[in-house]
Amino acid sequence: MKNRLEEIRKARGIKQEEMAEALQVSRQTISSLENGRYNPSIILAFKIARYFGLSIEEIFIYEGEGK
Amino acid sequence: MKNRLEEIRKARGIKQEEMAEALQVSRQTISSLENGRYNPSIILAFKIARYFGLSIEEIFIYEGEGK
């Protein structure tokens, strides 16, 4: 799974820490997601989508194979 | 998180077991999702969406509060 988190966040001039606070997760979680260390839970994916005003599919890209 | 899994699956005349096999998960996982025992991983949510030809948002409903 790829995602456009860093791209979208930076385009809006938001810091990881602000975003983390708004989503009620730790800054490390945002960093981990941006750097592909793991995938978000579906709950967090929904929160992120809502936060950016986008759909999950616009942010997270599932290619089919792999993780 | 609520979902329309059972509704959609039954509307298409599919068995839990067929669906599980197609998605490469266990039958218990499908049952657990339908009965709200836990939420799917985002990977599984994508697989389900693709399987039904729907978006994640059309299948899984995130109300905001709760789990």
Add this chain to the structure above:
DNA sequence: CCTCAACGTCAAGGTTGCTTTACATCACAA
């Protein structure tokens, strides 16, 4: 140079998603 903000990352621990195995229920057909 020094410092501070922003970010990367590691370790240890708790919770959740998913597995296998097993058993129970319920409706329907023979």
Add this chain to the structure above:
DNA sequence: TTGTGATGTAAAGCAACCTTGACGTTGAGG
């Protein structure tokens, strides 16, 4: 009744997600 297909559910174990706490790196400004 007997049995079989479809489903619910429980326990135990492993992997993934997320936390707190800590420390390292990098770049911009003074």
